[in-house]
Amino acid sequence: MRKRNLIVVNLLLLGLIGLGAWRLKVMYDERLRRQTEFLRAPAPAAPPPVVLIPPPAGQVSAANYLDVATKLPFSKDRNPTVIQEVAAPKPMPALPRYYGMMNFGDAPRIILAPAPGGKQKSYLIGDTIGEFKLVRAEQAGLVFSWDGKEVPARYEELRDKSEEKQAAAPAAVGAAPAASAQPAQTPAPGGAAVTAVSTQESKDAGAEAPSTKPCVSGDNSPAGAVVDGYRKLLTRTPFGQNCRWEKIN
Numbered sequence: 001m002r003k004r005n006l007i008v009v010n011l012l013l014l015g016l017i018g019l020g021a022w023r024l025k026v027m028y029d030e031r032l033r034r035q036t037e038f039l040r041a042p043a044p045a046a047p048p049p050v051v052l053i054p055p056p057a058g059q060v061s062a063a064n065y066l067d068v069a070t071k072l073p074f075s076k077d078r079n080p081t082v083i084q085e086v087a088a089p090k091p092m093p094a095l096p097r098y099y100g101m102m103n104f105g106d107a108p109r110i111i112l113a114p115a116p117g118g119k120q121k122s123y124l125i126g127d128t129i130g131e132f133k134l135v136r137a138e139q140a141g142l143v144f145s146w147d148g149k150e151v152p153a154r155y156e157e158l159r160d161k162s163e164e165k166q167a168a169a170p171a172a173v174g175a176a177p178a179a180s181a182q183p184a185q186t187p188a189p190g191g192a193a194v195t196a197v198s199t200q201e202s203k204d205a206g207a208e209a210p211s212t213k214p215c216v217s218g219d220n221s222p223a224g225a226v227v228d229g230y231r232k233l234l235t236r237t238p239f240g241q242n243c244r245w246e247k248i249n
Contacts, residue, residue, distance in 0.1 A: 090147060092146060092147070092151070093130065093131055093132075094115065095132070095144065095151070095153050095157070095158060096112040096113060096114055096115075096129050096130065096132060096144075096158065097112065097113045097114075097115065097116050097118070097158060097159070097160040098110070098111070098112060098142065098155055098158035098159055098160075099111040099112065099113065099120055099159075099160065099235055099236070099237060100235070100237060100242070101137070102122065107124055107125065108124075108125070108137055109122040109123070109124060110122065110123050110124075110134065110137060110142065111123075111237060112129055112134075112158075113160070114129055114130045116160050116161070116162045117160070117162055120236065120237070125137065131146060132144040132145065132146050132151070133145040133146070135150060138152075140154055140155070141153050141154035141155050141156075141157070141158065142155070142158060160235075210247070211246065211247045212244050212245065212246050212247065213230070213244070213245050214243070214244055214245075215232070215243035215244060215245065219232075219243070226248065227245075229247060229248055230245035230246060230247055230248065231245065231246055231248055232244075232245055233245070233246055
């Protein structure tokens with residue numbers, strides 16, 4: 001009985017083994033079939049790749065880098081506000097004073113002084129007086145060079161006015177000669193006043209009086225005296241004192 005049971009058990013085990021082997025065979029065949037179908041199936045076409053094109057770069061502008069210029073931590077002298085300092089123009093000093101001109105045939109010598117009442121000296125064209133350089137002498141005046149530019153000036157502007165002011169002080173002293181130079185009035189027989197005109201005045205009435213005339217020998221009237229419409233002026237020159245009468249306009 002026991003032997004028969006062992007045979008039954010062995011048969012059952014044998015059947016289970018055969019069933020397992022068959023199952024493995026079926027699974028193996030199924031796997032081969034699927035592998036064959038996969039290898040024989042045509043490969044599907046791959047979709048085209050998606051290419052992302054970046055947007056074009058914007059125009060380069062200096063304003064885009066303003067923060068770099070103003071906030072660069074490695075440079076302490078960064079300053080977005082540019083301050084242009086304009087130097088104040090240099091003030092031009094007073095022009096030299098003019099006292100006359102001489103010409104001995106070679107070149108004109110111009111008598112100048114650096115300042116009113118200063119030491120007078122004769123200068124040639126091209127000489128330097130103070131901060132000025134004498135460029136040329138014209139009929140209307142002198143032309144100086146200062147700070148790289150030409151400065152023209154008329155003779156009347158360059159004359160030493162201080163001497164004329166000093167000469168005008170004693171003008172009251174010359175009032176008496178001026179009064180005596182007035183035409184005298186003498187009563188006529190009929191009672192009317194008749195103006196007596198000197199022979200010299202009547203001779204010069206038709207001619208225009210000169211603007212200047214030299215002093216005559218023995219003229220002791222003071223500087224600034226006014227006689228016959230002329231004022232007496234005395235100026236110092238390297239050759240002595242110059243005396244002349246200038247017509248009052």
